[in-house]
Amino acid sequence: MKITEIECRVLLVPDVRKDVTSSAQDDIVVLVHTDEGITGIGESDVNPWIARACIEAPSTHTMGLGLKDMLIGENPLDTGRLWEKLYIGSCMNGRRGAVINAMGAIDMALWDIKGKAAGKPCWQLMGEPAQTAILPYASLQPNGESYEEYKASLVEWVFRAKELGFQAAKLEVTLSGPYNHSGLDESDDKVTEAVAACREVVGLGFTLMVDVQYAWPDADTALATLRDWEELDIYFIETPLPVDDLKGMARLAEESPVDIASGEWLTTRHEFADLMDQGGVHVAQPDIGRVGGITEALRVCDMAAERGRRIVPHCWKTGIGIAASAHLAAVTPHCPFIEFLPAELTDSQLRQDLVKEDLQIIDGKVAVPDKPGLGIELDMDALKRFERD
Numbered sequence: 449m450k451i452t453e454i455e456c457r458v459l460l461v462p463d464v465r466k467d468v469t470s471s472a473q474d475d476i477v478v479l480v481h482t483d484e485g486i487t488g489i490g491e492s493d494v495n496p497w498i499a500r501a502c503i504e505a506p507s508t509h510t511m512g513l514g515l516k517d518m519l520i521g522e523n524p525l526d527t528g529r530l531w532e533k534l535y536i537g538s539c540m541n542g543r544r545g546a547v548i549n550a551m552g553a554i555d556m557a558l559w560d561i562k563g564k565a566a567g568k569p570c571w572q573l574m575g576e577p578a579q580t581a582i583l584p585y586a587s588l589q590p591n592g593e594s595y596e597e598y599k600a601s602l603v604e605w606v607f608r609a610k611e612l613g614f615q616a617a618k619l620e621v622t623l624s625g626p627y628n629h630s631g632l633d634e635s636d637d638k639v640t641e642a643v644a645a646c647r648e649v650v651g652l653g654f655t656l657m658v659d660v661q662y663a664w665p666d667a668d669t670a671l672a673t674l675r676d677w678e679e680l681d682i683y684f685i686e687t688p689l690p691v692d693d694l695k696g697m698a699r700l701a702e703e704s705p706v707d708i709a710s711g712e713w714l715t716t717r718h719e720f721a722d723l724m725d726q727g728g729v730h731v732a733q734p735d736i737g738r739v740g741g742i743t744e745a746l747r748v749c750d751m752a753a754e755r756g757r758r759i760v761p762h763c764w765k766t767g768i769g770i771a772a773s774a775h776l777a778a779v780t781p782h783c784p785f786i787e788f789l790p791a792e793l794t795d796s797q798l799r800q801d802l803v804k805e806d807l808q809i810i811d812g813k814v815a816v817p818d819k820p821g822l823g824i825e826l827d828m829d830a831l832k833r834f835e836r837d
């Protein structure tokens with residue numbers, strides 16, 4: 449089999465809001481076509497125009513080859529070798545950042561082809577079966593112009609998530625800090641108050657995670673709040689500190705009563721080695737597209753296993769990335785949850801409409817995928833509706 453074309457589709461929701469912290473408003477969907485009529489689908493969480501340029505830019509020299517240039521005519525089933533080829537060939541443009549994010553969408557599409565060609569769900573080609581069902585956590589980002597509205601929205605959404613059958617949810621409680629989309633500037637006591645209000649409405653026995661989106665400037669500030677959370681039984685605190693503060697993260701991992709999670713932005717196993725070995729996080733959160741695709745995410749999962757850490761993949765995109773997360777979890781015993789943006793509890797039309805047939809949640813779990821490849825079908829009318837030049 450040979451790759452004949454790489455098609456990049458740039459998508460954006462019509463009501464895009466640049467003032468909110470939601471990357472579910474855009475998407476790069478990559479379609480890899482082959483001479484045998486099989487097409488693979490992948491996506492990544494990065495500005496789609498930048499990702500498209502990373503893929504389509506022509507080669508200029510041996511250390512700056514174009515991703516698409518390197519793939520045309522190649523065997524799409526040879527995922528490991530192609531990953532190395534793209535990584536080495538794009539080294540002066542890539543190695544980290546957007547080129548790796550773009551490679552992730554391509555790699556995801558190659559795995560989709562591999563599964564479709566074998567007539568098997570991707571996970572069966574990825575490793576040993578590890579889970580018979582997968583636990584999605586509902587990822588909730590509330591609305592509200594005031595703190596009271598924001599808290600009420602969060603409480604309502606977490607209650608509805610429980611009603612929808614979820615056994616776990618993550619609360620975005622961003623009331624201060626650099627990515628404070630709420631526009632509010634509230635004290636850290638209010639963060640604790642909002643989390644406690646959510647705990648009260650779902651009761652004990654429901655898993656709650658909290659994401660503060662890099663709100664706290666240092667470990668001392670973070671600990672001042674986290675030390676109050678012991679009895680709230682929070683599964684992890686996500687991105688409490690600036691992403692580059694690995695020393696601070698290591699201190700938090702030692703002293704916080706709540707486990708530390710991070711990794712949504714990182715690319716390649718090398719950045720995850722730093723996060724786990726220097727940052728000491730309990731939970732590593734590779735985003736399958738961003739980290740460099742399924743091939744690289746599997747390596748990060750192996751590294752986490754060697755270090756006794758858990759994997760909870762980040763996914764703030766569409767049903768494409770969620771499917772990839774489900775396949776990864778199916779072969780990863782130390783992946784207790786996957787991130788899941790419920791179509792009913794999100795403002796993102798892309799998440800709601802791009803993929804036909806959402807994964808069904810039964811008793812709070814999704815079944816291990818059983819269709820060939822990633823097992824997803826795009827709604828091409830929706831794709832055209834969202835497409836931009």
Ligand SMILES: [Mg+2]
Nearest residue numbers: 659686687712
């Ligand atoms: Mg996050």
